[in-house]
Amino acid sequence: MSKHLQGKVVVVTGGTRGLGLAIAQACAETGAAVVVTSRTAAAVDAAVASLRAAGHQAAGIPCDVASAADVRAVKDLALTHFGRLDVWFNNAGVSAPFGPTLGVPPEHFLRVVQTNIVGTYNGSLIALQHFVAEGHGKLINVYGAGDKKVRPFQNAYGSSKAWVRAFTETLAKEYKGCGVEVMGFNPGLVITEMLSEVQVVPGYEEAVKPLATVVRLWGNPPAVPARKAAWLASGATDGRNGLVVRQLTPTALVAGLLREGWRRITGQTAPAFSLSIETI
Numbered sequence: 648m649s650k651h652l653q654g655k656v657v658v659v660t661g662g663t664r665g666l667g668l669a670i671a672q673a674c675a676e677t678g679a680a681v682v683v684t685s686r687t688a689a690a691v692d693a694a695v696a697s698l699r700a701a702g703h704q705a706a707g708i709p710c711d712v713a714s715a716a717d718v719r720a721v722k723d724l725a726l727t728h729f730g731r732l733d734v735w736f737n738n739a740g741v742s743a744p745f746g747p748t749l750g751v752p753p754e755h756f757l758r759v760v761q762t763n764i765v766g767t768y769n770g771s772l773i774a775l776q777h778f779v780a781e782g783h784g785k786l787i788n789v790y791g792a793g794d795k796k797v798r799p800f801q802n803a804y805g806s807s808k809a810w811v812r813a814f815t816e817t818l819a820k821e822y823k824g825c826g827v828e829v830m831g832f833n834p835g836l837v838i839t840e841m842l843s844e845v846q847v848v849p850g851y852e853e854a855v856k857p858l859a860t861v862v863r864l865w866g867n868p869p870a871v872p873a874r875k876a877a878w879l880a881s882g883a884t885d886g887r888n889g890l891v892v893r894q895l896t897p898t899a900l901v902a903g904l905l906r907e908g909w910r911r912i913t914g915q916t917a918p919a920f921s922l923s924i925e926t927i
């Protein structure tokens with residue numbers, strides 16, 4: 648495996664499972680030292696242990712991205728432990744129960760705002776302050792469904808991702824020409840807890856069931872978008888400030904349909920995906 652990220656230090660918020668852990672693994676496999684964080688101390692320890700067991704350089708610290716002090720401690724850990732900071736992924740993200748906005752308990756809605764919006768703001772500010780002072784660095788914010796089109800019944804998540812996109816692309820314009828790359832990454836449908844453990848407002852159980860088909864057609868294991876994310880973090884994107892990469896391209900949409908057709912023709916079984924629906 649080529650070592651595009653040798654000598655680089657990469658922070659991944661929400662890096663203890665799902666897409667974030669896969670991004671940390673992909674970056675570490677290409678030579679980076681990685682710092683992973685999430686709110687759960689045991690999950691941070693487990694993620695760091697798994698990365699080190701695979702022979703990678705890794706460190707971690709519990710952090711709620713909604714807290715600027717926690718996020719600053721992540722940056723400090725990268726600098727004290729590894730002596731530098733080159734790439735920052737604002738990956739931590741949550742969704743709210745599926746259903747109409749008035750049916751979503753405010754604490755669920757606001758948790759999305761705190762994590763996806765305030766968390767991305769905190770991470771971006773703290774990473775960019777460092778990158779601008781150093782004259783180099785890559786800030787990569789993770790987009791999601793709703794970043795371009797409104798998402799009825801997923802208003803908290805969709806509108807938070809629209810904000811993440813607007814915020815990121817504004818930063819890219821503001822900090823153009825100072826040696827820093829600000830980029831967006833939409834990983835497409837990723838088979839993680841976010842998709843497999845869905846909460847719904849009472850009465851919306853049936854409405855989410857088609858998700859299982861959508862995931863079968865277009866879902867990817869986290870390692871697939873993580874490889875693209877590691878590419879974004881590498882020198883291949885030097886000078887490409889403002890770049891936005893989307894995993895779910897029109898070609899990938901068609902490929903998903905063809906793959907499903909081929910499975911049916913040849914009688915192959917689709918990869919297992921179990922959808923757990925919890926009514927709140």
Ligand SMILES: NC(=O)c1ccc[n+]([C@@H]2O[C@H](COP(=O)([O-])OP(=O)(O)OC[C@H]3O[C@@H](n4cnc5c(N)ncnc54)[C@H](OP(=O)(O)O)[C@@H]3O)[C@@H](O)[C@H]2O)c1
Nearest residue numbers: 661663665666685686687711712739740791836837839841
């Ligand atoms: N799965 C998809 O299909 C999909 C599609 C498009 C975009 N995305 C985006 O990809 C990112 C990762 O999603 P995922 O599917 O990997 O989700 P996931 O499996 O649920 O993992 C989320 C990670 O974020 C952490 N986290 C949650 N709230 C946090 C907070 N306030 N502070 C710090 N860490 C926090 C979680 O750990 P703790 O709970 O221990 O804090 C966990 O490590 C999100 O931004 C999501 O919106 C996902």
